[in-house]
Amino acid sequence: MSICYIALGSNLGNPLEQANHAITALQQLPKTKVADISPFYRSKPLGPQDQNDYLNAVIKLITGLSPIELLDALQAIEKSQGRMRKDNRWSARTLDLDILLYDNLIINSERLTIPHYHMKHREFVLYPLFDIAPELILPDNDNLHDLVVKCPINGMKQWN
């Protein structure tokens, strides 16, 4: 079994409903247990500002799925919750589920980059990850606590 951390983001429809629905779907994945869920945060959009604030959270999974099986499963959940393929990198989205970390693996393939790009500089990833994994060391030996200390919180608040 492997330990992975998944970033959840949503800023369309009802983000709280999207998040809860996604967590239910994660709990139903084969060979997988939801081991922890961070608090839900309200963050300012990174990218174009003419979109809603995001709900962001991080979820810890214990899984027997391989990285690609997990990616396929996450993309199926995104799709079932209305994510459109036309969503481009910077646009609003109903649901984003990204693999941040998978054990201590480093993967750079066409479909997967683990650790997730930019995770070291995004408050809406680092803070919720720190809430549930305060002792975490990244595969390149960076210490999560040090990254959090260096990352401005940028007005992020608890969702409610």
Ligand code: ROI
């Ligand atoms: N901005 C925030 N605050 N949270 C996200 O999850 C998020 N996801 C994205 C972009 C559009 C880059 N901006 C975001 O994909």
